[in-house]
Amino acid sequence: MPNPTIIFVDDDFICNHDICEILNRADFTVVTAYCAAAALDAIATGDPLSGLVTDIDLGPGADGFEVARRARAAYPDLPIIYISGTAAGRHPFEGVSDSTFLSKPCSPQQIVAALNRAIRLEAT
Template structure:
């Protein structure tokens, strides 16, 4: 699942992820992510922006996802919340500073998924 409120960033990043073999569910806000997670469809990983506007942030999304999928790999992306990651991020998550190239997201996901499988 990819959660990003910036439409262009969401679309571009999801296109790159799909081109690298990932099946991606794109959402644009925390409430849509909560709804998708609550459907209990299989999730292999979560990539989420932190600043998602009203209705919750990426930290909330990750906590909700980890309740449903306790070992879910999580990658946060943000241009403003690096300092908050250590105190608010879920355990064993990855943080990427925006702007980041979508290929950095691909690499972070591959590492996180590989670590989870080990």
């Protein structure tokens, strides 16, 4: 069985790189995006996806909430995990349903655990 493929979106290069390394070691295939436009391009390919992890504040352009809405439009049951140090209060109002929110700073292990829970729940 192939590794689950996820898109990881964070405009902080160091954070993105470090977390993606851990996700790869945890047997995820990671598509890395540093902005909303790159994430939306990755979603538009139509390749099979098992999850999306996105920061909320992604700089100019769309935010993580918009990325998640577009991902859910393309993949209705896609597990979504938001990570942010500033948007916890917005998640209940702007986040897609059945999504998870992790406050930054969060450890890569917390992200791995949240993905494993979300993907396992989707598989049942």
